[in-house]
Amino acid sequence: MLTDEQRSVFEEIMAAVNGDNGGIFFLYGYGGTGKTFLWKTLSAAIRSKGQIVLNVASSGIASLLLDGGRTAHSRFHIPLNLTEDSVCNIKPESDVSKLLHETKLIIWDEAPMVHKHAFEALDRTMNDVFNIDPSLNSDIRFGGKVIVFGGDFRQILPVVPNGGRQEIVNASLCSSYLWSKCKLLRLTRNMRLTVGRSTADIEEINSFAKWLLDLGEGNVGGPNDGEATIQIPQDLMITDESDPIASLIDFVYPSILLLSMFPGEEREYLSSDSLCPTEDVNATQQRIYSPDVLNGLKIFGLPNHRLVLKVGVPVMLLRNIDQRNGLCNGTRLQVKKLYNRVIEAEIISGANIGTSTYIPRINLIPSDKKIPFAFQRRQFPLSVCFAMTINKSQGQSLSRVGLYLKQSVFSHGQLYVALSRVKTRDGVKLLILDNNGKPTDKTSNVVYKEIFNEL
Template sequence: MIESERLFFIHNQKKVHRCESYENLRNQQALGSTDISNIGQHVILPSSFTGGARFMMQNYLDAMSLCKWRRNDGHFVGKSGVQLDNKNVAPYNKYLLKRYQAHINVQWCNQGSSIKYISACEESWWIFKYDVNYRHPVVIRLPFHLPDQQQVVYEADDDIKDVLDRPSISSSMFTSWMTCNKPRELGYAIGRIHSVSPKFGEAYFLRILLNKVKGPKSFEEIHTVNGELCSSFKDACYNLGLLDDNKEFIDAIKEANLPGSGLSLNEDQLKNLTLYEIEKILLGNNSSLKHYGRMPYPDVDSVSSSNNRLITVELDYDIPNLKNEFDQLFVALTNEQRDIFLDIMDAVKHNKGGVFFVYGYGGTCKTFLWKTISVAIRAQSQIVLNVASSGIASLLLTGGRTTHSRFIIPINLTEDSFCRINPKSDLASLERKTPLIIWDEAPMAHKHAFEALDRTLKDILKCVNPTNLIIPFGGKMIVFGGDFRQILHVVPGDSRQNIVNAYLSSSYLWQQCKVYILTKNMRLTVGSDPYAIEKIRDFSTWLLDIGEGNLGGPNDGEAIIDIPRDFLITNPHDPIISLISFVYPYILENFNIADYFQERAILAPKNEVVQEINDCLLSLFPGVQKEYLSSDSLCQSEFVHDEFDANLYSPDVLNGLKVLGLPNHMLILKVGVPVMLLRNIDQKNGLCNGTRLQVKSLGKCVIEAVILFGSNIRNQTFIPRMSLTPSEDKTLFKFQRRQFPLAVCFAMTINKSQ
């Protein structure tokens, strides 16, 4: 009855109560208007009305804030060897759980038949407006607004002067909150701000900034970036990197501009030279400006007249120098390496084809063997394609590329996949002209990748000889290399049996492989310190015994082993600091030395440990840190369905997502810090997924760095922000993140280091 009367009162008052912004009311007063009965809009049902649609939605969003608030307070329980903290706990009602010894869901009632009568006692409680529930911790909603845009509620027959003279009108909860921030008062509550659609313009950008600016004391402080007052909230978002804008690319080019050599070019010459350089980069990555319809093309005279630039690049070597280099490399081969080298070169010379696998653990110098074979073939003006399953391994190969880049292997592979190579393309012609392909770190790839290349080469080479359709890889000679005792291909969430079944050794191609084994550890022949050599030998033997399953007694792959005390961190109080001191001794004095970060890194099995080590070292590192914030947005492909509600995925929700392979929303860097590249940018110049670099300067739109590893070591480069999309399918929607494709790299995962 009381609720009915309340609704009846609101219904009768809806023609009386109106709502308008403070600024518009002041403008009306300045124009001399006193009648405000036709200004603003009717107030029909306030969001505070219990049971209303807006009331229910606001409480739902409060509950979601509580779920998001679950923090790691250091407490955890162990179950099956796994530590579980607050993030693993579903929201629950502790009283009901203890009372009924069961998890009880508190659900939103949306059916009239589910509503029950309440007792007289509860009715009295409601009538006297006593609290019928409580929430801990408290969720405080902050209704924000643009300057002077706070909403004012008044009656239609009120005088405008009386309305504006009210003491509480010129202030609001939002402005009072900013006032309280001046002497920062701490409380215990969860704050939440209302969502806003992008169509509201500046209010939308203000909401984004409120999630980034801590404790602002005024509107001006909210849109001040690096001490500069921006003209609008949108400009402030752009300067913080929170928005996508093509202007950013222009700013990045200007920022990365280096002083020239005095060469004078007119605008047309500069445009043509720029297009030519872009075309060279695209051609080196199996593409061309011709593939982009709206892009201009450089003058024909500027571009190589070769029919196939891919072949030209692979033949562009200094033959006399290669022959001299080969003489030096060949005499350094061990007997095992020499036998393998001679077999492979004989097969290449007589065009026998075949599939080979060189099996050797770390230290047997497989890379040295690949280099010797490559130099020998290129010295004869022939082509050898060096590829690797990982970007970090491809950097060690002369002219190396990742397999996915070189052969355009699909990211999401199936048992029927093909490489995206047209038989009439330049890349297909390169494959036909190539007598040998070397594929390093082969065990790290899924067997479907090898089978996709097998089907593709058969399709490309069948025109040369129809019998190539029944020969592995179409008769092309392939040499694989790797060690099955190292980290293998990762199959997320799959069983042990399926992971083993994904190996190359489980493919139908393995039966065609001729296996060679390298056993001599070349690291034991380097240096003259007998003690150091003995230590390396002991460590190498222990690792091999683990890989062969010789430790821990008879087992099926799971065993308890004893780790030598020399390999353990014995400090139980702060093991991370002990590890850092061992791997990075005197880091504050030595980080400017060129070779310091080239010789050391910390490897860990899990991303969580890597993140903890990197955060610790970054805090110890000298210098001023700089924060880079990403611009996150939903992909346009998500808007094809009418029922898709983009408002559920506001920028702060997307900002909070941490996805494997993507940089975090907030990237914190310092000058001198080692970083890892997370995307393939320019593999020919050593910029691929896994490349380690050292930061030299931190700009607004580009980051200057030098390469620490591989054949392009010490080369200077500029890294811009890029729009990145996660490749994994764990997210229920597709989104893109524009951020620098970098991650701090004092430590890295074992898988990433291979």
């Protein structure tokens, strides 16, 4: 069932695994070229011999596509706040260490979206766990195991708080000392757009695929040295303000208006916020950081103090709770029943669509280094979700996408990610507003071309 391209990649990786001499590979392919299918084939081939493959991904949503997938941070105990000297929290005699010794292959999907310090921390840790002589470190990486990274550098790069172009490019995997040891493998044939289509449609489909690639590489709209204005094809546009989709999108940001359109009574859940017991709290701090002050904090990745829900409302999970059953950061659900201590919901995205689950209140501690004190919020890890950001959509495959650009994209790959989530050309529609709030077919595209220099 493999294409010639996929078979060539498969045989090269399997040769490295069977040779038992280690190796680092990077499988470069845009969305729809069959990377996930290749990961499953590799996993099945190795596991059929009773050997171990570790499948990890950079996000919870991407990990759900892999057999036995986990996020890389949870599997390898990678610190959340990374530095150039970070190491993973793996002890030499721990269960994770023993697992790594037995592992034949590590697959890490969506690698370009993670900071290079995460890969370097795993490299240092595995060499330490495997007792690799430091003098040989330049030749042996990841403890001599075979590791395969996968992804697309056209997509969003690591998020660097308050970082500019230089900091973001410098944080990417291709700027790491590990990159020179990576063997680059490629997949170029788009399988997603052509599956099940007639021969007559193939030419149009290939034209759309090529336009997406040119968009991702900054070859649309003339010279692009970071940012260029491009024109979107008319068949992808919503230009009429009376269009039902356009009128619906107007309600996205004041989501309280959409919430009021659902029948039934609202249910309000308030969080319990407090300073962490580990903090050395004195009386002055307790007065400064009173519960009222903590309640007013709105922090990325943390549910708000006040959560208002109704039965039938779509919500998004903000934490990895149970990845095996599809409950991870980014999973979308629909509220079915509202209780005092749990919320019953049905999964409406991913491979577990239709599964009912119960979401409890949990203690959440923000990892943001800007907060000068440690506090915890006990709340349901949910957010009302009538729309999602482009960054949140990375790693997801969707049948239909409505892209609302009230403001232009501002970082590498965002426009490409948004437009490449769909399986078909007619599955995406855009509503773009100019500075006067009027619909337009022109928008900005941000591409840092130096990221492709090493590819």
